[in-house]
Amino acid sequence: MQGIWTTARIRAAEDRLLAVTPDGELMRRAAFGLATQVAAVLAEGTGGVSGRRAVLLVGSGNNGGDALWAGAFLRRRGVAVTAVLLDPAKAHTAGLAALRRSGGRSVSAVDGPQWISRADVVVDGIVGISARGPLRPEAARLAGLVAAPVVAVDLPSGVDPDTGAADGPHVTATRTVTFGALKPVHALAPQECGVVVLVDIGLRPSLGEPDLYRLEPADIAAVWPVPGPGDDKYSQGVVGIAAGSATYPGAAVLASGSAVRATAGMVRYAGHAADVVRARWPEIVATGSVTDAGRVQAWVVGPGIGTGAEGREVLRHILGQGVPVCADADATTIIAHTPEVLDARDPDTPLVLTPHAGEYERLMGRRPGADRVAAAREAAAKYDAVVLLKGHCTVVAAPDGRVAVNQPHGSWLATAGSGDVLTGLVGSLLAAGLDPWLAAAAAAQVHSLAGALAAEDVPTSASGLVDAIPAALRLIRAVA
Numbered sequence: 001m002q003g004i005w006t007t008a009r010i011r012a013a014e015d016r017l018l019a020v021t022p023d024g025e026l027m028r029r030a031a032f033g034l035a036t037q038v039a040a041v042l043a044e045g046t047g048g049v050s051g052r053r054a055v056l057l058v059g060s061g062n063n064g065g066d067a068l069w070a071g072a073f074l075r076r077r078g079v080a081v082t083a084v085l086l087d088p089a090k091a092h093t094a095g096l097a098a099l100r101r102s103g104g105r106s107v108s109a110v111d112g113p114q115w116i117s118r119a120d121v122v123v124d125g126i127v128g129i130s131a132r133g134p135l136r137p138e139a140a141r142l143a144g145l146v147a148a149p150v151v152a153v154d155l156p157s158g159v160d161p162d163t164g165a166a167d168g169p170h171v172t173a174t175r176t177v178t179f180g181a182l183k184p185v186h187a188l189a190p191q192e193c194g195v196v197v198l199v200d201i202g203l204r205p206s207l208g209e210p211d212l213y214r215l216e217p218a219d220i221a222a223v224w225p226v227p228g229p230g231d232d233k234y235s236q237g238v239v240g241i242a243a244g245s246a247t248y249p250g251a252a253v254l255a256s257g258s259a260v261r262a263t264a265g266m267v268r269y270a271g272h273a274a275d276v277v278r279a280r281w282p283e284i285v286a287t288g289s290v291t292d293a294g295r296v297q298a299w300v301v302g303p304g305i306g307t308g309a310e311g312r313e314v315l316r317h318i319l320g321q322g323v324p325v326c327a328d329a330d331a332t333t334i335i336a337h338t339p340e341v342l343d344a345r346d347p348d349t350p351l352v353l354t355p356h357a358g359e360y361e362r363l364m365g366r367r368p369g370a371d372r373v374a375a376a377r378e379a380a381a382k383y384d385a386v387v388l389l390k391g392h393c394t395v396v397a398a399p400d401g402r403v404a405v406n407q408p409h410g411s412w413l414a415t416a417g418s419g420d421v422l423t424g425l426v427g428s429l430l431a432a433g434l435d436p437w438l439a440a441a442a443a444a445q446v447h448s449l450a451g452a453l454a455a456e457d458v459p460t461s462a463s464g465l466v467d468a469i470p471a472a473l474r475l476i477r478a479v480a
């Protein structure tokens with residue numbers, strides 16, 4: 001799994017490493033990697049490096065220092081480099097001297113626009129992990145003038161390094177070159193970071209355990225259930241789907257279909273949409289009620305069951321079965337409005353909640369807010385459940401504090417029924433015996449990849465999503 005560290009952890013590790021590294025060495029390592037990436041962007045965008053024009057937006061700290069040293073390295077490759085100093089009195093002294101020695105020029109912010117307009121690439125060295133809030137006015141004005149590709153130093157300036165919040169003026173980068181380790185912004189704001197490149201500066205040994213994780217294809221391929229010689233339809237885990245109604249069978253069809261596509265384990269359906277589900281998915285054993293559904297190793301409950309007395313009884317029955325439960329949609333609302341339904345839950349029964357922002361507000365009495373990691377952790381602790389907080393970047397928090405951030409593949413999941421598909425995936429992995437946090441994180445990753453494959457750059461539907469699950473699993477196995 002890809003480790004992600006908060007800025008406080010990064011800074012502490014950097015301080016430890018700085019104490020045993022020659023002065024300026026870390027910055028030069030960072031800047032050399034940065035210069036290599038800037039040259040690559042120039043080559044990709046203009047067909048060459050020498051003679052091209054790079055403009056550096058330089059803030060008052062070490063982020064600007066990285067940019068200035070990178071400018072000096074780019075000068076060796078024949079790039080014309082101009083540093084726009086946002087605060088000349090505070091520009092990194094050694095970096096600025098190195099740029100000037102190499103033949104680079106520096107100008108004040110007043111003269112910035114004329115250089116920015118002619119740039120082939122802009123390097124965002126305004127602010128890094130010490131950023132607080134959106135870009136300040138002068139920086140925002142200059143950043144707003146940029147038309148050329150942007151390479152962000154460490155992170156795109158104006159985007160919160162620890163939450164990825166980008167609700168004020170900020171840089172949107174084509175590529176972000178970060179140093180030592182990924183920070184939360186790189187996983188939580190992929191649309192602002194562009195392609196993220198990690199430059200090793202020898203920080204890893206000083207870092208310790210990550211604060212957040214992102215699953216890689218190999219992590220998913222390693223846990224996704226595949227039948228073996230000794231398996232039969234039961235041994236891979238049977239998932240029960242309690243969803244839908246006679247009036248609204250769609251959620252039942254989607255959640256059940258997703259479970260059928262996700263693994264080779266058996267799927268049982270229980271509810272008022274049995275005929276429709278059976279007709280669409282003949283593999284499924286469908287019954288009219290959860291009370292006569294037969295043994296399962298995990299339950300999915302919620303989509304389309306309604307939030308009235310009958311829905312509450314279905315949820316209460318399922319929570320008392322002593323198997324992992326994924327509660328979604330109406331089940332989330334029932335839990336929020338009548339939390340006493342959780343009294344039916346056997347304390348050892350793992351529970352996965354999959355709220356979107358509105359359902360989160362019902363559960364917690366507040367919106368998730370800018371810090372979605374903290375929000376997911378808070379809900380996970382309150383309900384002693386894995387909480388999969390949906391969003392452009394889904395965040396999955398476990399009651400023990402573990403957090404995974406999924407890697408979105410576009411926004412194709414913003415379609416009706418998408419949540420039903422996700423919950424079927426989660427339930428299948430729970431039935432296969434996966435750790436509930438891992439099950440939710442892996443399901444979210446496959447769900448977003450299936451969305452991209454189903455869409456292929458044009459809008460798709462939840463049915464298309466279900467059909468793309470096998471392709472997503474094949475792709476994950478292929479790249480693992």
Ligand SMILES: NC(=O)C1=CN([C@@H]2O[C@H](COP(=O)(O)OP(=O)(O)OC[C@H]3O[C@@H](n4cnc5c(N)ncnc54)[C@H](O)[C@@H]3O)[C@@H](O)[C@H]2O)[C@H](O)CC1
Pocket residue numbers: 014018026027030059060061062063064066126127128129130131132133134135136139153154155158179201
């Ligand atoms: N420690 C090292 O040797 C290495 C650090 N690296 C780079 O250093 C930056 C972090 O540098 P730091 O000096 O702590 O501060 P910043 O450059 O991030 O910020 C400077 C300055 O910016 C002002 N500021 C804060 N918020 C804003 C804002 N929203 N808009 C405009 N200006 C803002 C504030 O005055 C800050 O003091 C790190 O990111 C790396 O790039 C190398 O990675 C490795 C070596």
Ligand SMILES: [K+]
Pocket residue numbers: 063124125126127128152153154155156157
């Ligand atoms: K930056």
